[in-house]
Amino acid sequence: MNHERYIRQTVLDGFGDEAQRKLSLAKVLVVGAGGLGVPVLTYLNAMGIGTLGIVDNDVVALTNLQRQVLYSEKDIGFHKVTVAIEKLRQQNSETTLKGHTTYLSRENALDILADYDMVVDASDNFPTRYLINDACVILDKPFVYGALHSFEGQVSVFNYKGGPSYRCLFPKMPQANEVPDCNENGVLGIIPGIIGNFQALEVIKMITEVGAVLSGELLLFDGLSQNSRKIKFPVVPENLDIKALNPSYDFECSVVESTISSEAFLNLLHTDDIQVIDVRTSKEFNRVHLEESCNIPLSVIDESFEKIAFDKPIYVICQSGIRSKKAISKLREIRPNATLINVKGGMNNLNVQTVGN
Structure with a gap:
């Protein structure tokens, strides 16, 4: 020293x-x-x-x-x-x-x-x-x-x-x-x-x-x-008096939530059979976003469901994965049988080279 x-x-x-x-x-x-x-x-x-x-x-x-x-x-x-x-x-x-x-x-x-x-x-x-x-x-x-x-x-x-x-x-x-x-x-x-x-x-x-x-x-x-x-x-x-870790430390959800890893999500991006909804604010979206995504901010998503094709699997993304969970919860109230998948970790988990301005 x-x-x-x-x-x-x-x-x-x-x-x-x-x-x-x-x-x-x-x-x-x-x-x-x-x-x-x-x-x-x-x-x-x-x-x-x-x-x-x-x-x-x-x-x-x-x-x-x-x-x-x-x-x-x-x-x-x-x-x-x-x-x-x-x-x-x-x-x-x-x-x-x-x-x-x-x-x-x-x-x-x-x-x-x-x-x-x-x-x-x-x-x-x-x-x-x-x-x-x-x-x-x-x-x-x-x-x-x-x-x-x-x-x-x-x-x-x-x-x-x-x-x-x-x-x-x-x-x-x-x-x-x-x-x-x-x-x-x-x-x-x-x-x-x-x-x-x-x-x-x-x-x-x-x-x-x-x-x-x-x-x-x-x-x-x-x-x-x-x-x-x-x-x-x-x-x-x-x-x-905690002796063991919980089985999960994710947010509790009233329904079973479907998630996808960032790697698996990127492999699906260029297919025609999915829809990607980015629920970040317009400012965040305009700064950097995936070309395949449609921007519907969380604050207006329950008023904009007509823009969503519920007959396709819907992949919901935000910056970190928190707002996308909230969006899925709202969309599920509107269409309980829709296929809604949360992109785990959001944009933070995506390689920046795959993101378009």
Whole structure:
């Protein structure tokens, strides 16, 4: 460990060489290398965390650059994990960097998380959050939660030294139609940086045992008013008694939903026997879309069903797969017997070279 590199930390009263040594031995996994993950990774790497793991399967897109400041225009189209590791290594060559170019899933979560001391949830969806929570309870590892919405953010620490878990605060996953979508509603670019740095700070406090950890407290931050407040919540004992992962961490659905992987979907694109409905906003569609798709935004889909050929299989796509589920739910109310298939992961899962402007 290069002592001169960290001198501005080690001279702090109450921190010192011992805290820095603890950082150098720590292993932290960051799930998500996007808006929240970028500031978490950048500052933990700079401050001397010994091992950083990164889980993400997304590629850099132009729309990321407004808030994901680790990436540049030349990185567009490349996997975030690959780009992040390259740039983090330039920032601090002493850090051990481990990339997991995959989405966290029920099948791999326990194996990936087992190698780390704690987890940072920098994801952007509820299924992943509940999966992280349950895996951390099973493995007895704390995790730092962060969430964003427009001009606001939330931070908390779960499963820390017998403290509450995520399910103690949010017992059940919401329905897909109850979830706001950041692709549609947006987020102010600087808010992820603020919330991500709050998350990184909680990691540092847990490792070094300096300061009070946000366990049992939810920090709410309002960027427009620069106000923050904390809400306390208790432990619910049964939520700390999870022995196995759930069979599924997808949104609950009242009917069996048909899905298709991005690879299988692309193989069907050039056939005449299917119809592709893109339910993103017109702005999103005009920016980038599949040539074979028809744009019917989710907000008007129940008023535009006459534009849909229900006698063909209908493949519904959005940016991440959330709005397409909502659209299918609405269309099924209109035509219960229609063949409706959700494109899993949406445009995020499609190779950018297959997408037309």
